[in-house]
Amino acid sequence: MRVITTSTVPAYAARRRRKCRPAADARGRRDPDHGRRQKEATVTLPVETTALTKRYGEIAAVEDLNLSVPAGEVYGFLGPNGAGKTTTLRMLLGLIRPTAGRVRLLGAEPGPASLARVGALIEGPAFYPYLSGRANLRVLADHAGVRRTRVDAVLDVVSLTDRAKDRYATYSLGMKQRLGLAAALLKDPELVVLDEPTNGLDPAGMADMRVTLRKLAASGCTVLLSSHLLAEVEQICDRVGVLDHGRLVTETTVEDLRAGGALRVVADPLPNAREHLGRLFGPSRIRLDGTALELDVNPEQAGRVNAELVGAGFVVTELRWHEPDLEQTFFALTGGNPGAA
Known part of the structure; x- marks a missing residue:
């Protein structure tokens, strides 16, 4: 499991509320330019790529990809197996180096500063099977320098509080996926990147994950997920980018993609x-x-x-x-x- 931890959703929502208050100087006078500057600040895309390309010899896994993920949405990166989805996510997170092109996360090049604001779960989650869900998260929190109070907060976000004391080995596949998501939320991310989060889940597990991801988006967090499950993308996502043979075929809202009746x-x-x-x-x-x-x-x-x-x-x-x-x-x-x- 590759997890880039970030912090809890309630704290992020609080930051958004503070930013919405009218700005004032030391005498309490309102700044007339605050609204303009605030609007300019909000146009930064959480994820943006320009001509992003990854080649392995003569094989182009990703070719000339221009991706734009708006803030506060659930964005579905849709494509068949082998289309280049996971390769793209790895480039976004700095896990592999692009052959060409540019990546920007939260308005900056991928690096310690921007990645500290990103939570990610790439590949299936892996934890200590003999530890409880809570204990596993505490290990990760200690390693990341996060207060242990965050652990219970993210367990609540993914609806695992009732099973937090149970050993990881007793968890269902859906619960393991949700615990992996909880680990990615430890530092309250502004952006969450998930690779096939519903893969292998039964209908109940898919429904739980769907509710959790919509809850994150409602709190102001941006979610980028890859999937080859069309029905799930249709139910979860606000916007989709369709990838085929490493190329972006279209990028639009789910509603517009279904239009044309x-x-x-x-x-x-x-x-x-x-x-x-x-x-x-x-x-x-x-x-x-x-x-x-x-x-x-x-x-x-x-x-x-x-x-x-x-x-x-x-x-x-x-x-x-x-x-x-x-x-x-x-x-x-x-x-x-x-x-x-």
């Missing part, structure tokens, strides 16, 4: 219905999808489509708005198929 129509006879709707809306806005038509129109036009078809004598058996899910969009972007994932 269509009105699905099944009518008899279908070829004639397609021709009829083509005259109304234009042939380029109608696609044949198996035994149905997909119309590139607004959902509000469903009533008009139905009326036009029924009025022309067609039998309409299905008329509904179809919104593609993240999985469909992912395979369209990467040129893959569900069986290859």
Whole structure:
């Protein structure tokens, strides 16, 4: 386990509250430029890469990667196994050196100062099996120079307080993952980087991790996680970057990635219905999808489509708005198929 420890979420939230107070001088007069300076300070991206590249001989693991992770969001780094996700995270954390390009964490080059504000869990967590969860965290806290009072705080964040006295060897896989996350939170990070945090978890473990990560984001912490599990990214993340063969295919919000729905129509006879709707809306806005038509129109036009078809004598058996899910969009972007994932 590679853990870069940082500190507890409540303390970070307190710092944010202090920064939101109106600035004043020694006489209590408000600084008129404080709001402008505060706004300028908040535009720094927690993670930013420029033309980041990593090559192993002739093989490009990551190629010309330009990544931008906004503050206070859960960002999903999505891609199939071998796409270059873990390699990218290792470069962000200074664990491997890029072949070319630049990395900035919290507005600075990766180094002791910036990494002290980052918590990370790369690869599976590994602790002393004969020690309790609390004792394991105390060992890490002592090594990192963190007060032991932080241990109970992070155990509460990951909902392990009730099992803190139990030996690590008795923990389920999901509990082990959450303890690894707790270790990464010891120094109250502003940014948390996680490599496949839900990998291997059962549905209950995934749900627990999802709640914990959303709790972190709500407190003001930025979370960057890699995953090949499309459904989990769709439920956890605010924004995604899709990586394929070391290249960033797209970077957008989950909502925008799912956008582009269509009105699905099944009518008899279908070829004639397609021709009829083509005259109304234009042939380029109608696609044949198996035994149905997909119309590139607004959902509000469903009533008009139905009326036009029924009025022309067609039998309409299905008329509904179809919104593609993240999985469909992912395979369209990467040129893959569900069986290859």
